[in-house]
Amino acid sequence: MTAITFKSRVPRQSRCAATRPEPRNLAEDDMTEVKVVRREGAIALDRMAMAPPLGTLIDLLANQADNFSDREFLRFAEGSWTFGEVDEWTSRLAHRLIAEDGVRTGDRAAIMLPNVVQWPIAWLSILKAGGVAVPVNSSYQHADLEFVLRDSGAHLIFTDAAHTTLVDEVRAANADLAHIRIVEVRSSDELAQYPAARPQVAISGDTLANLQYTSGTTGFPKACMLTHDYWIRLGWVCAGAADLGPDDVVLTSQPFSYMDPQWNTSLCLTIGAPLVVLPRFSASGFMADVRRHRATFCYVLGSMPTLLFKQPPSPQDCNNDLRLVLCSAIPVALHAQLEQRWGAPWREIFGMTESGVDLVSLPENTADIGSGRLGLPVPTKEVRVVDPQGRDVAEGESGELITSGRPMMLGYWNRPGDTAQVLRDGWLHTGDIALREADSYRLVGRIKDMVRRGGENIASAEVERVLERDDSVVAAAVVGVPDELFGEEVKAYLQLFPGVAEDRATALRIITQARNQLARFKVPRYVEFVADFPRTPSERVSKPVLKARSADQPGITYDLKPPRIAGNGN
Known part of the structure; x- marks a missing residue:
């Protein structure tokens, strides 16, 4: 572990025209204060459609550790770790999983931890051992945890002292779950008896990496089967779309059990940049953390933009290093004000756990500001808007958004019927209602909402x-x-x-x-x-x-x- 240090930097001149923008009456020329700077990132736009040169998350980690061992990779509240340190730590833990816990290729291993460094360490270690990670929301109680453990067939669970009692109670109450082992993520020093070299386990892009459970808004969640290729392509495409490189700092605050911090990890493995992980999202403290960590990129979603904007304005709002914010569901009426207040472009990105990324609005697409547009398909995807019979609707008419290409889940774990319902003839039916426009797409709502x-x-x-x-x-x-x-x-x-x-x-x-x-x-x-x-x-x-x-x-x-x-x- 390395200590967290921040280079001193002379505060830059504010990019904002005003500290407190008028609620909904920005003049058009005010938006010229928000600079869109395109540069050559790690993945050029014209390379986004190409297959990534490395096929697994483990290969990405090894590549960064070989070439940039001392470069910072993970930054948590408790410290900072380099690519080399993470590579060694996860290799030792993977050997431990194989030797002591009997993990074999395809075995499922659950992770029930809050946003601590042990989460990505457990994830990458499971993958190095050839296992399949099963992220578990750390706020789950008995019924949810019991369901996920039984449905996934997990052999072991990484957890901490705060959750051990719950896991023990679930194991004791269910004979078919009593065999599940509780594993603690020990420090690299405590694993010194195990080799620092990567275990010799055959892993490819087609190897299953995650059983990623959806949020379960309509009943018990379903597990999306996600491969190494899924995560690799998601990081690759997002790096190109967001124009990110090794001099960027990526920040996330969502629970690590959700997919966003995981694709942010893949993104940082792709570009060789540090990932800052906050313990949780706090509307009152988020932008202060952005400034403190000098983050240049972050992703927010849902209610987060509205909650951020409704915090009291501060003279410090524009004194940040943000170059781009990607968001799912930017409030249309607040879009211009969000950009003006923090002095960086905010752009939509659309995807699902099932499909990773489908549509994105690029930073230079200033016409999308305040329009609700989702942008255009990423180069690895095709998108259509269809009627209930699967026929393409005319421009300007609403229909279901369907998508095809990569990344894409293999299907739902143990649910062939549900898989057949959403994956039809090579197209994923998203359940979202959208409008197709001349140069973009716009969401209208959800079929089930x-x-x-x-x-x-x-x-x-x-x-x-x-x-x-x-x-x-x-x-x-x-x-x-x-x-x-x-x-x-x-x-x-x-x-x-x-x-x-x-x-x-x-x-x-x-x-x-x-x-x-x-x-x-x-x-x-x-x-x-x-x-x-x-x-x-x-x-x-x-x-x-x-x-x-x-x-x-x-x-x-x-x-x-x-x-x-x-x-x-x-």
């Missing part, structure tokens, strides 16, 4: 985006609730900023504002204020949990049905 009111289908995401434009709203979630007349009515759960009254007047004001932006039938009839939202590991609202919580402990709900207009059944 719709409110069906009378004869109208309402995309929850569209209504949520409108509600979140209100300055008093932290986040919104829209669902359908039973209605005798229309089948379903629109209900909005709203989380407000501290100090905003959770009364009927506030609800009415927010909904009245929404009426000016939405078709009448899309406007929520019901509003329930909540203190927070249950979320998946990917920071998306878990609506099944939200609805169950509301049914069990209902909050005050306001019925804001507008006066009926003669001749209008809506």
